[in-house]
Structure formats: C-alpha cells, structure tokens
Amino acid sequence: MNRLVTVAEMTLRELLRRRGVLLLLLLMPLTFYLIRRDAYLGQSVRSLLLGVGWAVSTAALFATTAARELEPRLRLAGYRPHHLYLGRMLGLWTVGVVISVPFFLLPMIDGADLRYGGLAAAMLCSVGVAAPFGMLIGALLPRELEGTLLLLTVVTVQMLIDPAGSGARLTPFWSSREIATWAVDHTDQGYLARGVLHGVVVTALLALSVAAVASVRLRRRRHLRHLSIG
Amino acid sequence: MNVDDWLRTLTAELHQRRVAADAARHVVAEVATHLREGGGDPLVVFGPPQQYAGAVVESIGTAPGPRPGPVRLHAEGITKRYRRRPVLRDATLTVRAGQIAAVIGANGCGKSTFLRICAGLVSPDAGEVTVSGRLGYCPQSGGTADFLLADEHFVLVGAGQGVARGPARRAGRAAARQLGWEAGGDVQARHLSGGTRQKLNLTMSTLSRPDVLLLDEPYQGFDQGTYVNFWDQLCRLRDAGTAIVVVTHLLNQLDRVDTVLDLTPAQTTGWHAPGVRGGHS
Numbered sequence: 001m002n003r004l005v006t007v008a009e010m011t012l013r014e015l016l017r018r019r020g021v022l023l024l025l026l027l028m029p030l031t032f033y034l035i036r037r038d039a040y041l042g043q044s045v046r047s048l049l050l051g052v053g054w055a056v057s058t059a060a061l062f063a064t065t066a067a068r069e070l071e072p073r074l075r076l077a078g079y080r081p082h083h084l085y086l087g088r089m090l091g092l093w094t095v096g097v098v099i100s101v102p103f104f105l106l107p108m109i110d111g112a113d114l115r116y117g118g119l120a121a122a123m124l125c126s127v128g129v130a131a132p133f134g135m136l137i138g139a140l141l142p143r144e145l146e147g148t149l150l151l152l153t154v155v156t157v158q159m160l161i162d163p164a165g166s167g168a169r170l171t172p173f174w175s176s177r178e179i180a181t182w183a184v185d186h187t188d189q190g191y192l193a194r195g196v197l198h199g200v201v202v203t204a205l206l207a208l209s210v211a212a213v214a215s216v217r218l219r220r221r222r223h224l225r226h227l228s229i230g
Numbered sequence: 231m232n233v234d235d236w237l238r239t240l241t242a243e244l245h246q247r248r249v250a251a252d253a254a255r256h257v258v259a260e261v262a263t264h265l266r267e268g269g270g271d272p273l274v275v276f277g278p279p280q281q282y283a284g285a286v287v288e289s290i291g292t293a294p295g296p297r298p299g300p301v302r303l304h305a306e307g308i309t310k311r312y313r314r315r316p317v318l319r320d321a322t323l324t325v326r327a328g329q330i331a332a333v334i335g336a337n338g339c340g341k342s343t344f345l346r347i348c349a350g351l352v353s354p355d356a357g358e359v360t361v362s363g364r365l366g367y368c369p370q371s372g373g374t375a376d377f378l379l380a381d382e383h384f385v386l387v388g389a390g391q392g393v394a395r396g397p398a399r400r401a402g403r404a405a406a407r408q409l410g411w412e413a414g415g416d417v418q419a420r421h422l423s424g425g426t427r428q429k430l431n432l433t434m435s436t437l438s439r440p441d442v443l444l445l446d447e448p449y450q451g452f453d454q455g456t457y458v459n460f461w462d463q464l465c466r467l468r469d470a471g472t473a474i475v476v477v478t479h480l481l482n483q484l485d486r487v488d489t490v491l492d493l494t495p496a497q498t499t500g501w502h503a504p505g506v507r508g509g510h511s
C-alpha cells in the first residue's frame with residue numbers, strides 16, 4: 001500500500017510542478033466551454049466535459065511517457081507492476097478531480113439550469129476514463145508526438161460523430177456526453193443509466209488493458225533466475 | 231592540481247590498489263607533512279599521484295585482498311540479435327561477491343545490451359543469467375524523473391524496499407556524499423548538470439544495497455575528482471562484498487578490476503581473467 005501511495009504522490013508532485021502544462025490543462029476546457037457559450041448550453045457543457053477528458057488524457061500520456069525509463073529500475077528496486085500503474089492512475093485521477101472542480105463551478109457561476117449531480121457524474125466519468133486512456137496510449141506509443149496526435153484524432157472523432165449512432169458508443173467519452181444530455185436537457189433516467197454503465201465498463205476495460213501492457217513490459221524475463229541469499 | 235586535490239587522489243589510488251588502510255594513512259600523512267613543510271608543487275615533487283601510488287605499492291606491497299566470495303552473477307551463453315544483426319554471441323561472465331568485472335568493447339558491440347540482459351530488462355535469444363541476491367542497475371542515461379527532487383528519488387526507491395522516508399532520505403544523502411555531492415536541496419532533477427544527474431542515477435542504484443550492481447558507463451559527465459570518488463566507492467562496495475559489473479571504454483581502469491569481458495567482435499584482448507570466456511567467437 002505504501003508503494004502504491006508513494007507512486008501516486010510522486011505522480012502528483014511531478015504534474016503539479018509542470019506549471020505550463022497545468023495552465024494549458026485548465027485553459028483547454030475553458031476554451032471549449034466559452035467557444036460554444038453563445039450557442040446552445042448543452043453543446044457548451046458537452047465541450048467542457050470533452051475538454052476535461054482531453055486535458056487529463058494528455059497529462060496521463062505525458063506522465064506515462066516520462067516514467068518509461070524510470071519504471072524498469074523501480075521494478076528492480078522492489079515494486080511490482082501493479083504498484084506502478086495503479087499508483088500512477090491514482091495520482092492522475094486525483095489531479096483530474098482537482099482540475100474538474102473549477103469547471104464544475106463554471107456553469108453554476110454562469111447561471112445554467114442544470115442537474116448538477118449529473119454534471120458531477122459526467123465529470124467523474126470523463127476523468128475516470130481519461131486517466132487510463134492516456135496511460136494506455138502512452139504505454140503503446142513510445143513518443144509523445146504520436147500519442148498526442150492519436151489523442152487529438154480520438155477527441156475530434158468524439159466531437160464530430162453522431163451521438164445517437166451505434167458507432168458513438170465505441171468512443172471512450174460517450175458516457176460523459178450521455179450523462180451531460182441528462183443533466184442539461186432534463187431527459188429521462190435512461191441517459192444517466194446508460195452513461196454511467198458505459199463509463200464504468202470503459203474505465204474498467206482501459207484499466208485492464210493498461211495492466212496487461214504494463215505486466216508484459218515489466219515482466220520477469222524467463223532467462224533470469226533469482227536465487228535468494230542469507 | 232593543488233595540494234589537497236593531489237592528496238585526495240593519492241588516497242583514492244592507494245585505496246583502490248588495496249594498500250593496507252593503516253599504511254596508506256601513514257604514507258599520506260608523511261607526504262602531506264613533507265609538502266606543507268617543504269612547499270612546492272606536488273606534481274613536481276612527487277609526480278602524478280597515480281605514479282607515486284604505484285611506487286608506494288612496489289615498495290610496501292598491498293594488503294591481501296579479501297577472498298572472492300560465492301558466485302553472485304553467472305551469465306552463460308548470452309546471444310542476442312537485433313533483426314538479423316548479431317550483437318552478442320555466446321557471451322559468458324561469472325562474478326563473485328567482492329569482485330569488480332569490466333565489460334569492454336567498441337561502440338555498438340553490445341555492452342549495454344549485455345548489461346540490460348543481466349538486469350532482466352531485455353530478453354536474449356539464447357542463454358541464461360543467474361543472480362544471487364538483490365540486483366541494482368544504473369543506466370547510461372535517463373532513469374531519473376525530471377520534475378522530482380533528489381530526496382524524492384531516494385524516497386521513491388526506498389519505498390520499493392519498504393524503507394521509511396526519513397531513513398531513505400538519509401541513506402541517499404550519505405551515498406551521494408561519497409561521490410562528493412550534497413544531495414539535499416530543492417533542485418529538480420532536470421536542473422542538475424549532466425554529471426550531477428549521473429551521481430543521482432548512481433546513488434539510486436546503490437540505495438537498495440544490492441548484492442549485484444550493474445553499472446552502464448555511469449561516470450559520463452563526471453569531473454576528475456568525482457571520477458576518483460566513483461572508483462573509490464566501487465572499491466568500498468567491492469570490499470563490502472558486492473559483485474559489480476561496470477561497462478567501460480576507459481581501458482586505463484582495467485588494472486583496478488578483477489575480471490574483464492571483452493565484447494569486441496572477432497578480437498581478443500590477450501587477457502582473459504578467470505571467470506571470463508570472451509564475448510564473440
């Protein structure tokens with residue numbers, strides 16, 4: 001448990017010291033919100049949620065790429081793979097929740113008539129999905145540029161795809177969009193239930209994928225035999 | 231080189247050449263007295279410290295080295311290809327507790343790959359490695375977190391072994407001091423100079439008190455004083471029973487090591503110490 005918390009803490013410390021990145025992380029959802037503010041409020045809130053998802057995924061991607069060289073030696077220092085990826089995920093979720101707070105308050109200050117419980121659930125889904133999503137991309141693509149371009153593609157698809165179409169459910173942030181519809185348009189409970197289920201399932205699948213990739217990458221190699229002494 | 235630097239280098243040289251501790255202290259005290267009373271540039275009066283240490287060893291001999299202990303690392307028949315290009319062929323190395331092994335060879339001959347295979351970070355195409363005890367590894371570069379402080383690195387590594395924060399910090403600072411670096415402070419790793427960053431890297435690898443220590447050219451960016459401290463620390467670790475493998479291309483250090491593995495293709499060094507069976511056929 002101590003190892004898990006230490007990795008989470010160090011992830012938090014690293015991200016909090018990247019002040020420029022943090023500023024951009026905060027700027028992005030704000031821009032997404034303001035750019036749609038003159039039109040329909042629902043679009044504005046959905047863009048805000050997508051902005052939060054994009055920002056946390058990007059932070060996760062950078063954190064994962066930065067730890068690529070460090071993790072093998074931490075493995076030798078006594079960490080198990082799950083300490084490393086779960087600790088990092090925990091740290092990223094914490095950062096995500098912290099940066100979500102001002103964006104949760106933004107529509108409130110703006111005087112929007114929303115179901116705020118729904119907005120909170122949508123933000124949690126957005127953050128929940130974004131951390132393992134960014135980590136998975138960071139684990140699969142070794143360079144930040146490729147990872148960022150892939151994230152950009154996914155977010156663009158998410159933004160342009162018809163949410164009612166069946167293909168939309170395959171996009172990672174569909175859950176927050178669905179819950180946001182419930183929160184903004186005061187639709188029936190089905191939107192909330194579908195959204196929460198999608199968010200939980202996608203988060204679990206992404207976390208399992210991160211676990212699988214990390215376990216393979218940081219596995220004990222067969223050629224190495226350890227004997228204990230003393 | 232001023233008198234203090236010269237004396238420090240001489241002390242390290244005598245230690246590395248395994249002159250008995252009492253005798254070495256005596257020699258250094260005598261030389262220091264001579265220099266302070268008589269004055270003059272030590273390089274003119276006594277010559278280079280390495281040369282003078284050699285003369286001392288010839289004159290008074292060395293303390294018997296500790297008998298090598300049990301085998302700590304045994305790499306057998308390591309073969310590795312990248313795509314179709316063979317990098318390592320049947321490389322074999324045995325290192326015992328209290329020994330330093332050097333892995334040498336030309337650029338691109340697979341020194342780092344061999345070490346990464348020994349650390350279990352890369353799989354070979356053939357061969358196996360047996361490690362007894364705890365393993366420490368220091369990469370050639372990287373291996374640190376840009377935005378963390380040195381103390382935070384020590385805490386992170388310490389937590390892996392279940393060491394509490396305070397003791398981990400103290401142990402890290404003490405190990406860093408051996409390399410002439412005061413590690414406490416609020417400087418992030420990305421702001422450290424290349425050499426200091428390597429000291430952090432090296433300190434992290436020794437922090438878990440490994441039984442087998444694998445070092446991949448860890449001295450890049452070190453100044454002369456740190457380089458001396460580095461070999462001094464290696465000798466201390468060796469005397470404490472650590473089995474050390476160090477990748478190096480600095481052949482002038484080979485007289486300080488117990489075993490050499492030359493990975494240069496189709497070439498032999500002419501000296502294969504016990505426990506070594508060459509790298510390439």
